[in-house]
Amino acid sequence: MKDSFDILVVGAGPAGLAAAHAAAQGGTQQVAIVDDNPLAGGQIWRGAPAKQKDQRARQLWHALEDAGNVSILQGTRVLMQTQPGELLVQDARQARTLRYKQLILATGARELLLPFPGWTLPGVTGAGGLQALAKGGYPVQGKRVVVAGTGPLLLAVAATLKERGAIVAAIVEQAAMPALARFAAGLALTPSKAMQAVGLAAGLRGIPYYTNSYVTMARGQAQLLSVQVQRAGDKLDIDCDYLACGYGLLPNTELARALGCEIEQGAVKTDPWQHTSVANVLCAGEGTGVGGVDLALVEGHIAGLAASGHTNEALAYFAARDKWRGFASRLARAFAPRDALRALVQPDTIVCRCEDVCHDELRQQPSWRSAKLHTRCGMGPCQGRICGNATDFLYGWRPDAVRTPISPARAGSIITLELHKET
Numbered sequence: 001m002k003d004s005f006d007i008l009v010v011g012a013g014p015a016g017l018a019a020a021h022a023a024a025q026g027g028t029q030q031v032a033i034v035d036d037n038p039l040a041g042g043q044i045w046r047g048a049p050a051k052q053k054d055q056r057a058r059q060l061w062h063a064l065e066d067a068g069n070v071s072i073l074q075g076t077r078v079l080m081q082t083q084p085g086e087l088l089v090q091d092a093r094q095a096r097t098l099r100y101k102q103l104i105l106a107t108g109a110r111e112l113l114l115p116f117p118g119w120t121l122p123g124v125t126g127a128g129g130l131q132a133l134a135k136g137g138y139p140v141q142g143k144r145v146v147v148a149g150t151g152p153l154l155l156a157v158a159a160t161l162k163e164r165g166a167i168v169a170a171i172v173e174q175a176a177m178p179a180l181a182r183f184a185a186g187l188a189l190t191p192s193k194a195m196q197a198v199g200l201a202a203g204l205r206g207i208p209y210y211t212n213s214y215v216t217m218a219r220g221q222a223q224l225l226s227v228q229v230q231r232a233g234d235k236l237d238i239d240c241d242y243l244a245c246g247y248g249l250l251p252n253t254e255l256a257r258a259l260g261c262e263i264e265q266g267a268v269k270t271d272p273w274q275h276t277s278v279a280n281v282l283c284a285g286e287g288t289g290v291g292g293v294d295l296a297l298v299e300g301h302i303a304g305l306a307a308s309g310h311t312n313e314a315l316a317y318f319a320a321r322d323k324w325r326g327f328a329s330r331l332a333r334a335f336a337p338r339d340a341l342r343a344l345v346q347p348d349t350i351v352c353r354c355e356d357v358c359h360d361e362l363r364q365q366p367s368w369r370s371a372k373l374h375t376r377c378g379m380g381p382c383q384g385r386i387c388g389n390a391t392d393f394l395y396g397w398r399p400d401a402v403r404t405p406i407s408p409a410r411a412g413s414i415i416t417l418e419l420h421k422e423t
């Protein structure tokens with residue numbers, strides 16, 4: 001198997017697939033896509049692009065399969081840079097290094113999970129987290145689910161769960177009606193999103209949609225039994241088997257940070273051609289800021305074209321990118337998590353769930369670094385991916401430099417690296 005490519009794309013979601021497709025056009029460049037999921041598709045097209053209703057997914061996938069110059073490495077995680085132009089990757093069997101001339105980061109986003117009493121009970125998941133499980137075959141048939149948090153993703157999650165036979169007891173949206181109304185009015189600028197919203201709303205008719213509301217507590221002993229919801233000065237209890245709760249998405253920036261890319265407002269900073277501040281490294285999709293599948297696709301196209309030297313062709317996508325970036329800004333304004341969510345944590349509420357560190361221990365610390373040193377917050381398997389964002393929201397802490405490997409790695413993979421250094 002080849003281990004040297006002209007253009008290496010990390011991430012096989014919409015941005016990565018679009019980038020690889022654009023980069024491979026003409027057939028002269030050797031392109032590879034690496035993704036850590038068993039099947040390509042990223043978050044929205046999870047479980048194989050060829051099986052999606054969205055024809056853009058099917059078309060991209062078939063074009064990539066048919067191209068003779070694209071290698072697709074699924075189930076393969078990038079762990080770190082070994083030297084400029086070279087990454088250490090690990091799959092189920094082995095670790096190895098991949099070399100590239102141009103690298104396109106399309107590593108997507110993750111959910112913002114905020115702590116509240118009971119959030120670590122079995123049955124409480126992220127909103128997109130439960131959706132991902134259900135898409136992967138996890139049985140939710142007949143289960144009562146409350147979908148909570150903020151953003152349009154809640155509707156998509158509720159729709160997926162309903163389709164899989166779950167009983168969606170309520171959708172609990174923290175944004176207030178005026179913000180939602182402004183956002184809905186702005187959808188006129190992106191008719192396809194407006195149509196999508198209408199379609200989702202129609203499919204979810206009959207399910208209570210509580211705005212200006214948020215979950216204050218999850219109750220149960222060994223398993224979630226009910227949630228308490230704050231609604232305009234009133235409290236409401238809802239019985240449920242699952243709470244799927246997420247407060248929007250945040251860019252995955254670990255790999256970009258490990259490579260030395262400049263980060264601005266939590267996202268990878270790029271120029272108009274999607275170049276990062278590091279030479280020969282580009283970034284596209286949610287890593288540059290959360291904006292949905294359409295923005296991810298258009299940024300992917302631009303990055304792929306720019307990386308393969310077709311910068312003039314990329315110009316044709318700039319207007320579309322501006323349109324979707326406008327949508328992204330309206331999204332961020334409408335669904336910014338409210339301050340009241342900070343007040344939900346109690347002294348004994350666990351904030352770092354890998355290391356069982358409570359709010360009481362953390363609020364005495366002056367910084368993320370100090371918290372890591374004194375409480376082990378952020379030192380567990382998630383390496384701060386979950387609690388790092390929560391502590392940023394709760395205490396305003398900025399995470400310190402990313403450590404490599406960027407995710408837990410087998411000892412054998414590290415040994416591969418050491419052997420590699422010696423040769």
Ligand SMILES: Cc1cc2nc3c(=O)[nH]c(=O)nc-3n(C[C@H](O)[C@H](O)[C@H](O)COP(=O)(O)OP(=O)(O)OC[C@H]3O[C@@H](n4cnc5c(N)ncnc54)[C@H](O)[C@@H]3O)c2cc1C
Pocket residue numbers: 010011012013014015016034035036037041042043044045076077078079106107108109110111127128129131132153156157249252255284285286287291292293294296
């Ligand atoms: C949990 C979740 C569920 C979502 N569900 C929906 C939905 O139902 N509808 C909707 O419109 N939008 C949804 N979104 C938003 C969605 O992410 C975007 O609309 C779109 O998928 C972004 O595309 P992308 O290519 O930028 O990133 P993604 O689709 O997230 O793709 C990034 C890919 O990179 C891989 N990756 C990251 N780091 C590495 C690494 N180090 N090594 C190898 N691979 C790596 C990831 O595993 C992933 O497959 C969801 C987001 C999340 C986080």
